[in-house]
Every structure is written in structure tokens, then in C-alpha cells.
Amino acid sequence: MTHNGKTQTLAQWAYELGLRADTLHKRIGRMPVERALQSGMLVEWKHGTRQGYESHKCRCDLCREANNKRMRDRRARRKSTRN
DSSP states (O other), rough: OOOTTOOOOHHHHHHHTTTOOOHHHHHHHHSSHHHHOOOOOSSOSSSSSSSOOOHHOOOOOOOOHHHHHHHHHHHHHHHHOOO
């Protein structure tokens, strides 16, 4: 794969960028190469979200409360369908 005049394999690009090869492969299939070859996370996650709690293992008060609310809502929905 060639970008800015530099040719490397996907694995070499991934190593250089500090990414897993499968992550880079998925990026290339979904977005322009220029964006795919950026190091690090492309989208910043926010505190107080389910993604923050589950995917990023954040246990700050905001993320824990978001997870607790989600679980309360889920239990209430399950309880209402049983009655």
C-alpha cells in the first residue's frame, strides 16, 4: 500500500501507526486512506455514556451512573413485559 510516496505492507503501516493490523484493515474498508492512516482513535468517546463504561472500562461517576440508569431501565422493561 502506497501513501505519500511511501510503500509498506498493511502490517508495516499498522506497526508504524501503533495500531492493530485488523483495525487498520477495517478502517481502509470504511474510509479514505488518508483518514485511515491516522494514528490513535479517530473518534473521541465521551464520559457519561454506555460506551465509556463498557468499551473503555471507565468507572468515573458519570459513566457508572449512565450504566446504572441503563440497567434500571432494562429491568423495568423486562418487569413490565412479564406482567
